[in-house]
Amino acid sequence: MITIYHRFNTSFNQLPTCIMALATSFLLFLSFSFWFNALATSHASPTAPFLFPETKATVVPNPRRFFSPHLLSAPLPTNSFFQNFVVGKGEEPEYIHPYLVKTTTSSLSLSYPSRLSNSSLVRQVFVPDLTITSLNKTSPRSIRNTRHRISSFSDLSVTLDLTSSNLRFFLVRGSPFLTFRTISRSTTGLSISTTHPILSFSSTDSLTKHTVKLNNGQTWLFHTSVPLPLTHSTSQITSSDFSGVIRIAILPDSNAKYEAILDKYSPCYPISGHVELTMPFRLEYTWKKKGRGKLLLLAHPLHRRLLSGNNVLAGFKYKSIDGDLVGVIGYSWVLKLKPVPVTWHSIGGIRGKHFPEIVSALQDDVDALNSTTISTSSSYFYGKSIARAARLALIAEEVRFPKAIPLVAKFLRDSIQPWLDGNYGRNGFLYERQWSGLVTKLGSSNSSEDFGFGIYNDHHFHLGYFAYAIAVLAKIDPEWGRQYRPLAYSLMADYMNIGLGSFSYSFYPQVRCFDLWKLHSWAAGLYNFSDGRNQESTSEAVNAYYSAALLGLAYKDNHLKGIGSTLAALEILSAQTWWHVRKGDDMYGKEFTKKNRLVGILWANMRDSKLWFAPAELKACRLGIQVLPISPITEVLFSDADFARDVVEWASPSLSLSGVGESWKDFVYALKGIYNYGSAINSIRKLKVHDDGNSLANLLWWIHSRGG
Numbered sequence: 240m241i242t243i244y245h246r247f248n249t250s251f252n253q254l255p256t257c258i259m260a261l262a263t264s265f266l267l268f269l270s271f272s273f274w275f276n277a278l279a280t281s282h283a284s285p286t287a288p289f290l291f292p293e294t295k296a297t298v299v300p301n302p303r304r305f306f307s308p309h310l311l312s313a314p315l316p317t318n319s320f321f322q323n324f325v326v327g328k329g330e331e332p333e334y335i336h337p338y339l340v341k342t343t344t345s346s347l348s349l350s351y352p353s354r355l356s357n358s359s360l361v362r363q364v365f366v367p368d369l370t371i372t373s374l375n376k377t378s379p380r381s382i383r384n385t386r387h388r389i390s391s392f393s394d395l396s397v398t399l400d401l402t403s404s405n406l407r408f409f410l411v412r413g414s415p416f417l418t419f420r421t422i423s424r425s426t427t428g429l430s431i432s433t434t435h436p437i438l439s440f441s442s443t444d445s446l447t448k449h450t451v452k453l454n455n456g457q458t459w460l461f462h463t464s465v466p467l468p469l470t471h472s473t474s475q476i477t478s479s480d481f482s483g484v485i486r487i488a489i490l491p492d493s494n495a496k497y498e499a500i501l502d503k504y505s506p507c508y509p510i511s512g513h514v515e516l517t518m519p520f521r522l523e524y525t526w527k528k529k530g531r532g533k534l535l536l537l538a539h540p541l542h543r544r545l546l547s548g549n550n551v552l553a554g555f556k557y558k559s560i561d562g563d564l565v566g567v568i569g570y571s572w573v574l575k576l577k578p579v580p581v582t583w584h585s586i587g588g589i590r591g592k593h594f595p596e597i598v599s600a601l602q603d604d605v606d607a608l609n610s611t612t613i614s615t616s617s618s619y620f621y622g623k624s625i626a627r628a629a630r631l632a633l634i635a636e637e638v639r640f641p642k643a644i645p646l647v648a649k650f651l652r653d654s655i656q657p658w659l660d661g662n663y664g665r666n667g668f669l670y671e672r673q674w675s676g677l678v679t680k681l682g683s684s685n686s687s688e689d690f691g692f693g694i695y696n697d698h699h700f701h702l703g704y705f706a707y708a709i710a711v712l713a714k715i716d717p718e719w720g721r722q723y724r725p726l727a728y729s730l731m732a733d734y735m736n737i738g739l740g741s742f743s744y745s746f747y748p749q750v751r752c753f754d755l756w757k758l759h760s761w762a763a764g765l766y767n768f769s770d771g772r773n774q775e776s777t778s779e780a781v782n783a784y785y786s787a788a789l790l791g792l793a794y795k796d797n798h799l800k801g802i803g804s805t806l807a808a809l810e811i812l813s814a815q816t817w818w819h820v821r822k823g824d825d826m827y828g829k830e831f832t833k834k835n836r837l838v839g840i841l842w843a844n845m846r847d848s849k850l851w852f853a854p855a856e857l858k859a860c861r862l863g864i865q866v867l868p869i870s871p872i873t874e875v876l877f878s879d880a881d882f883a884r885d886v887v888e889w890a891s892p893s894l895s896l897s898g899v900g901e902s903w904k905d906f907v908y909a910l911k912g913i914y915n916y917g918s919a920i921n922s923i924r925k926l927k928v929h930d931d932g933n934s935l936a937n938l939l940w941w942i943h944s945r946g947g
């Protein structure tokens with residue numbers, strides 16, 4: 240350990256905070272070492288947590304504006320389902336299924352969104368159906384900051400306070416009820432207003448249930464924990480004296496059964512939810528609840544597929560851009576999924592008769608490695624280059640061409656080490672303390688550099704490529720692997736820190752990009768977007784967790800392998816559920832489904848056919864960004880040959896468009912290889928250029944491992 244710190248000490252001595260970081264890491268090292276020695280039974284050598292040298296990022300927003308002070312000492316989420324509440328003005332809506340929720344300084348608006356869908360996009364429309372605030376806003380001198388406040392958050396919820404209105408909202412994902420209460424014991428004058436005229440308003444005799452019908456056809460139920468007299472005008476419902484808990488739910492259907500269900504489950508409300516991922520391919524959700532009776536929440540289609548147990552109220556449905564949400568009873572859910580194979584080499588193997596063709600390409604690709612240096616300093620493109628090179632070593636193993644391996648190992652050592660040692664110069668990884676994570680040297684002061692890595696965009700993509708290359712190097716050069724293990728783990732833990740058990744790093748969030756409720760990652764970081772977080776490339780997200788699993792394989796760390804495999808499997812299922820658009824699907828509407836076989840950018844609240852870097856017409860680019868990088872896990876992601884055929888037939892005509900560069904053919908032909916080996920191999924043999932993360936050797940390896 241000390242020798243590695245030492246390297247940093249000299250190479251980063253231009254950074255004044257560096258010495259501090261070293262001191263902190265060393266203390267962490269001391270305090271953790273007991274645990275590591277005690278718990279590292281299955282590990283050859285104990286891993287002490289490594290902290291990259293610190294820097295001050297000038298491009299990140301200040302988290303103090305929206306997070307309660309007591310939350311600031313622990314890592315904060317940077318790519319989460321409530322990110323809009325804590326960046327910019329904090330006033331863009333978020334999709335807390337089944338409602339869009341938008342907050343201002345003193346009010347919170349709720350929308351049960353309608354959907355706009357055509358051949359190019361699907362989007363939910365925010366309309367403030369109900370807006371909740373206080374009639375008598377106070378601003379006691381003790382509250383310096385009158386903005387809305389995040390007073391706590393968990394894997395499955397966020398608690399938002401409107402301090403000046405004395406209101407606290409428990410925003411729990413998948414709750415058919417919006418639940419809120421007064422913060423202090425004093426009462427508040429409650430106002431619930433609407434942009435739609437109120438057609439009727441009625442209360443039960445007990446004054447604990449109230450029904451509002453609006454002229455847009457919506458019916459909303461308010462359940463209150465104590466009798467609450469409410470008065471109304473045509474656009475507002477008020478109480479001069481509110482204290483207690485209110486739960487508000489839309490009646491999604493006029494069927495009387497729906498109302499009876501909402502009534503029955505209204506007394507029990509969730510306040511937070513935790514996800515346990517300690518065993519491979521198994522997630523356990525547990526909610527903290529208050530009140531009495533059983534908890535009712537909603538599950539999205541992928542939850543439903545994975546849920547074990549039979550507490551599903553299949554007939555109780557809310558609509559959603561992610562597919563119908565259905566009722567589930569209980570404060571604990573277990574989700575189980577099928578294991579995915581995480582292997583270094585092709586899953587089914589390659590016939591020996593194909594080796595010579597692959598070896599010949601490999602020889603050229605490896606020779607070329609040693610006559611070039613990586614010209615880019617971008618953390619993304621650099622990552623792709625080293626992962627590309629790493630593939631060559633594994634292909635060499637598979638086609639029994641060991642001569643190439645030391646050459647690749649040398650290339651990898653020479654190109655990876657400078658980033659880990661901190662002496663690359665043109666760029667590097669540094670630790671940023673406000674949001675607790677890695678930033679790149681270039682990204683820390685310019686949010687356009689490294690695709691916004693400095694504002695926490697795309698971490699799993701960039702670091703996933705590094706993790707891949709490091710895993711391979713640790714495999715082929717175990718001595719190097721041992722030496723760099725603490726850095727390898729720290730790099731990966733920036734995006735996947737969950738379930739590392741005693742190896743979890745207190746200086747990173749549990750997961751940075753992965754959404755434990757939605758079950759896929761978000762790439763967008765600290766930026767306000769009107770449609771919430773987004774992710775474009777699911778295949779690069781899969782690569783990130785697959786690579787984490789490979790690190791586990793390289794270090795004989797079964798636990799890491801299991802957790803990485805689990806997130807990879809979930810990312811694959813999510814891609815297949817929400818990005819892959821099958822002909823018979825009805826999730827996104829007829830027109831969208833007819834024109835699109837793949838979603839371009841998936842937003843929390845929108846599905847777009849465009850890409851960040853290309854218009855919707857360039858379908859081959861859309862195909863490519865959902866396939867790259869090609870590796871053994873690609874077979875699992877595209878396990879459905881009929882779907883692969885549909886995607887290729889849909890995208891192929893665009894190959895002749897001028898905006899589609901030659902290198903996108905790599906991925907079209909790769910997918911074609913799944914169902915038409917002969918045609919694909921002929922096309923591939925004619926290719927002159929390849930994507931910068933791909934190579935001829937890799938393409939031939941892929942095609943020949945498809946059969947033939």
Ligand SMILES: *[C@@H]1O[C@H](CO)[C@@H](O)[C@H](O)[C@H]1NC(C)=O
Pocket residue numbers: 326327328329330331767
């Ligand atoms: C988004 O953030 C930018 C930068 O902080 C800010 O200028 C803008 O007003 C924000 N927009 C909204 C709607 O919050």
Ligand SMILES: *[C@@H]1O[C@H](CO)[C@@H](O)[C@H](O)[C@H]1NC(C)=O
Pocket residue numbers: 355356357358359360
């Ligand atoms: C789809 O709807 C969006 C938003 O209203 C609009 O901008 C776009 O032009 C529409 N596309 C088509 C093909 O109709």
Ligand SMILES: *[C@@H]1O[C@H](CO)[C@@H](O)[C@H](O)[C@H]1NC(C)=O
Pocket residue numbers: 685686687688
């Ligand atoms: C920030 O980075 C972008 C992308 O590399 C570059 O075009 C721009 O000039 C940079 N801005 C500054 C102020 O350096």
